[in-house]
Amino acid sequence: MTRAPGTPPAFQIDRVWKIYGKGADALPREPDQLPPIESFPQIGLFGAVIDATFAINRGETFVIMGLSGSGKSTILRCLCGLIPATAGSILLDGQDIIRISDEDLRYIRKFKVGMVFQNYALLPHRNVVDNIALPLEIQGEAEGRRKRRALDLVELVGLTGKEASLPHQLSGGQQQRVGIARSLANDPEIWLLDEPFSALDPLIRRELQDELLRLQRMMKKTVVFITHDFDEAARLGNRIAIMRAGRVVQIGTPEELILSPASDYVGKFTENVDRSQVLTARAIMEPFKQAKSSAGEISSTAPIASFARDILKNRQPVAIVDDKRQIVGEVTPEAMLNALLPSPIATESKSYVELIPEVS
Amino acid sequence: MTYGQTYTAYRDHTRDVYLRWIKGRGGLAALLVAAIFVAATRHVAPLMRWPSDLTIPFDGWLNGILNSIAGLDSFGGLTVRDATRAVGAVIAQPAEFLRALLATGFTRGFGEQQVMVFPSISWLSLVLIIIIACYRKGGAGLAAFAAMTCLYLLVFGLWASTITTLAQLAVAVPLSLLLGFSVGLLVFRFRSLEGVVFAVLNQMQTIPLFAYLVPIIMFFGIGTTAGILAVVIFAAPPMVRATVFGLAEAKAQYAELAAAVGATPAQALWKILLPAAQTSLRLGLNQVIMLAFATVILAALVGAQGIGYEVLTALQRLAIGRGLVAGLAITLTAILFDQFLQSKGSPRFSGRWIIGIAVVVTLIPWLLSSKFPQLDAYPRAWTLTTTRGIDDLVDFIIQISYVPISFVQSVLVVLVFSPLKALLLGLPWFSVAAGVFVLSWKTASLTRAFVLGGLVALIAATGFWDRAVLTFYLCFAGSIIALLVGFPLGILSARKPKVGRFILPLADTFQTLPAFIYLIPVIMLFGSGDVPCIVAIAIFAACPAIRYTAAALLSLPTSLVEVGVQIGATPWQRLTIIELPAALPGILLTIAQVALMALAMVVVTALIGTTDLGQLILLSISKANSGQALMAGICVAIIGVVVDGLLTDKANQINARRRST
Numbered sequence A: 001m002t003r004a005p006g007t008p009p010a011f012q013i014d015r016v017w018k019i020y021g022k023g024a025d026a027l028p029r030e031p032d033q034l035p036p037i038e039s040f041p042q043i044g045l046f047g048a049v050i051d052a053t054f055a056i057n058r059g060e061t062f063v064i065m066g067l068s069g070s071g072k073s074t075i076l077r078c079l080c081g082l083i084p085a086t087a088g089s090i091l092l093d094g095q096d097i098i099r100i101s102d103e104d105l106r107y108i109r110k111f112k113v114g115m116v117f118q119n120y121a122l123l124p125h126r127n128v129v130d131n132i133a134l135p136l137e138i139q140g141e142a143e144g145r146r147k148r149r150a151l152d153l154v155e156l157v158g159l160t161g162k163e164a165s166l167p168h169q170l171s172g173g174q175q176q177r178v179g180i181a182r183s184l185a186n187d188p189e190i191w192l193l194d195e196p197f198s199a200l201d202p203l204i205r206r207e208l209q210d211e212l213l214r215l216q217r218m219m220k221k222t223v224v225f226i227t228h229d230f231d232e233a234a235r236l237g238n239r240i241a242i243m244r245a246g247r248v249v250q251i252g253t254p255e256e257l258i259l260s261p262a263s264d265y266v267g268k269f270t271e272n273v274d275r276s277q278v279l280t281a282r283a284i285m286e287p288f289k290q291a292k293s294s295a296g297e298i299s300s301t302a303p304i305a306s307f308a309r310d311i312l313k314n315r316q317p318v319a320i321v322d323d324k325r326q327i328v329g330e331v332t333p334e335a336m337l338n339a340l341l342p343s344p345i346a347t348e349s350k351s352y353v354e355l356i357p358e359v360s
Numbered sequence B: 001m002t003y004g005q006t007y008t009a010y011r012d013h014t015r016d017v018y019l020r021w022i023k024g025r026g027g028l029a030a031l032l033v034a035a036i037f038v039a040a041t042r043h044v045a046p047l048m049r050w051p052s053d054l055t056i057p058f059d060g061w062l063n064g065i066l067n068s069i070a071g072l073d074s075f076g077g078l079t080v081r082d083a084t085r086a087v088g089a090v091i092a093q094p095a096e097f098l099r100a101l102l103a104t105g106f107t108r109g110f111g112e113q114q115v116m117v118f119p120s121i122s123w124l125s126l127v128l129i130i131i132i133a134c135y136r137k138g139g140a141g142l143a144a145f146a147a148m149t150c151l152y153l154l155v156f157g158l159w160a161s162t163i164t165t166l167a168q169l170a171v172a173v174p175l176s177l178l179l180g181f182s183v184g185l186l187v188f189r190f191r192s193l194e195g196v197v198f199a200v201l202n203q204m205q206t207i208p209l210f211a212y213l214v215p216i217i218m219f220f221g222i223g224t225t226a227g228i229l230a231v232v233i234f235a236a237p238p239m240v241r242a243t244v245f246g247l248a249e250a251k252a253q254y255a256e257l258a259a260a261v262g263a264t265p266a267q268a269l270w271k272i273l274l275p276a277a278q279t280s281l282r283l284g285l286n287q288v289i290m291l292a293f294a295t296v297i298l299a300a301l302v303g304a305q306g307i308g309y310e311v312l313t314a315l316q317r318l319a320i321g322r323g324l325v326a327g328l329a330i331t332l333t334a335i336l337f338d339q340f341l342q343s344k345g346s347p348r349f350s351g352r353w354i355i356g357i358a359v360v361v362t363l364i365p366w367l368l369s370s371k372f373p374q375l376d377a378y379p380r381a382w383t384l385t386t387t388r389g390i391d392d393l394v395d396f397i398i399q400i401s402y403v404p405i406s407f408v409q410s411v412l413v414v415l416v417f418s419p420l421k422a423l424l425l426g427l428p429w430f431s432v433a434a435g436v437f438v439l440s441w442k443t444a445s446l447t448r449a450f451v452l453g454g455l456v457a458l459i460a461a462t463g464f465w466d467r468a469v470l471t472f473y474l475c476f477a478g479s480i481i482a483l484l485v486g487f488p489l490g491i492l493s494a495r496k497p498k499v500g501r502f503i504l505p506l507a508d509t510f511q512t513l514p515a516f517i518y519l520i521p522v523i524m525l526f527g528s529g530d531v532p533c534i535v536a537i538a539i540f541a542a543c544p545a546i547r548y549t550a551a552a553l554l555s556l557p558t559s560l561v562e563v564g565v566q567i568g569a570t571p572w573q574r575l576t577i578i579e580l581p582a583a584l585p586g587i588l589l590t591i592a593q594v595a596l597m598a599l600a601m602v603v604v605t606a607l608i609g610t611t612d613l614g615q616l617i618l619l620s621i622s623k624a625n626s627g628q629a630l631m632a633g634i635c636v637a638i639i640g641v642v643v644d645g646l647l648t649d650k651a652n653q654i655n656a657r658r659r660s661t
């Protein structure tokens, strides 16, 4: 993701650690002063997040993936201070989440951050509208205004007619819509979602993904999203971070992760992806050399699936154009096949992939 | 906007406002209706109090039934009563034997002619064995505590009575286990029995122990046997539950396995299901022991010797110093017991070692006792017979606390307790029954409403209405105070794990103490009257209030708690807007539990003077009026069933409304 120069990132995460275990609360806040990680098992410590450094840009959808227990939820909760990080710093608008006062943290949560929980976490005793209005109630908003806002959100997430239902009268998908609406009630700049769709069946899941894309097109929030599903990550995310045993092992666009995984571990995540749907022309194009314009032109954001047939039929390189119809490169049939059928022709790591050395 | 639209909008708006007003004041309106209803029924004498010439003589009928059973010819001119008394004598034997072996020695003859036939095991051996056992199960800390407890018992001359109590327990506990386990097996085997048996067990446990004492005396005579049997009746039910629960759970898991390996039903039961149900069974065992310990103290009321007897006599003589000393002895023993049962028990040395050590430790003092008679019986000279210092301390405390406490006491009595009592006594029985009926109908069903309302009417019909109201009044006042104390502490424990780690085990420990104990400090500080009773009830019921409140909050899904934090709610907002409403069913169950504990304690406070149902039971014990004792006990149980029923129905109703799909 390119970012316009001058705009600071939404989150600047710098050498963040979250350590559990005996006496973990008393550990120093400075990453350099922590005991060496090799000694953790002996002294009864456990690193749930280990030395994580990355930035999340304003307006991007940043996805975190990783095996169960790799620290995804932990790092997400550290971002809004639900879990206090042990060491490092997390800058949000120049404020360090780890060190600010409770009062400031509460302010941030009230007005800047919204969160969707995996198991919905709706209050069983409140109906849809009152659940959605909860954050506004906490803010001290007047009853009339919060009701109006909640009703708007009900409409936004497509629950019209269910305003007075209690959570248990809703299906799982509907409950998660309420969770989504609640997290948007305070119109947050930052939107955190921890496996919001994992408990849902594939159809509803797809539907909610579309919903999320639609909302995001309208709202342009900074989104941090956790999922186990690479297809979901690729559909929704601008960039994906892969975590392993507490460490962030690679960050890149879906295409970068597919084409140049930093390790077999990362490769495993992208193994079963439908490459023809995820990879776009831009990701596999080469500098423009020879393509005849007669062979047509392809938009740089088009997925391979949309033009593979044509290329194979003509057996000729095709020109790639950007949204201003300027030629930016070409795709050859060989390059396309290599991308679709990976290995034995391994692609080299590209320099722009942020690689973090992997220690297991 | 056209006029028509404006009008519709206006009309809808007014209707909304109006409806909200009604809804907000629904409670007020209901209260008003209820007040008018009460005021009206007060003027109809038979609805105010059940007419005395129409009183249904349940107690007389019960007496008749029990007497005819007792007098039944069982065989060869022997009546049932003779038979039960013979059985009773047998039951007491092992307890008497143990007591002789461990504490008093075997004697023959009485009074002057009493001669020692065989000495008891040396007290020193016993102390050492206890310490070693504690060390093995709970480590050095527990061993030290055991040593301290033994020393305390010896020095204050309470050793023999404590051993006597333990000897009774040694019979009562196995008996309870056996009975509970057998019934549990039967219920497991014939599942259709489950509903009936569990219902009966629930009722049995809400009838105060005291109420069983009289019929037990009738059949088994006064003394140790009656005490032991009372304990068994009270302590066996948890074992039934644990057995059925454990086996059912094991069956759900291993029934297929048992079938797959081709086990016969008996093999499946003994080789697969019972071992798998071990955890549950052991839990049952622990509960039985603690319950037995709590009730064996009360066996003193039917003439069983032991440590409870010491407290009872002290209470009756108002010898507070002595009462405190004996009460503390029970407390220490109870805690030791509890800790011993709870400790994980990583074996520090093997069983063979233990036997060896036990033999050595037993034999050596015994062999030496001819040379050192001090080893035989703990020398009287080494005991503190006077409690002078303690009495002085007690006097001092009474002196300095007299003015502030009597001030608080008078204020409470004048402003709170007396008006409350007058209010409750002024309610017509019919209004109460009708109120219960309506509430129950709203929360459960019409049938349930008839049952609960009918039960209230039944109390009126027995003619014990006023006493029942007083029992309820004590229970109510005590519960309120317990909740006022317990809610904040429970919330605090749930919120601040550091505080919780300190408060919760303390509350648990207090709960294992026999109810009796709470009376001693309370009469010391408050003298007589309603206040000491209410305070004792409140202290006793505060422990479950803390425990259950904390549990209700802690059992909320963590994500609900996180939501509160995440949207930036203050701790107070989280509590009042999110967590307490979400935990409402749990809170209602807490209140129900507190009310039941309070009710159990109300009856015990009869020992320090009340005029309620508990006192009626005590009176019936002294007059050997079984029917009256049972009927009064049943009335107490009815109060418990109704209060508990209304609260749990409400909790279930809320849960049903929220049940997640």
Ligand SMILES: Nc1ncnc2c1ncn2[C@@H]1O[C@H](COP(=O)(O)OP(=O)(O)OP(=O)(O)O)[C@@H](O)[C@H]1O
Pocket (backbone or CB within 6 Å): A020, A021, A046, A047, A048, A066, A067, A068, A069, A070, A071, A072, A073, A074, A075
């Ligand atoms: N309170 C805690 N105390 C100790 N260890 C914890 C605690 N919370 C989490 N952990 C550990 O931290 C690690 C990371 O947990 P986390 O919940 O972040 O995993 P995750 O990547 O979200 O997994 P999942 O995909 O299963 O949700 C796990 O190994 C977990 O056992």
Ligand SMILES: [Mg+2]
Pocket (backbone or CB within 6 Å): A072, A073, A074
């Ligand atoms: Mg997680």
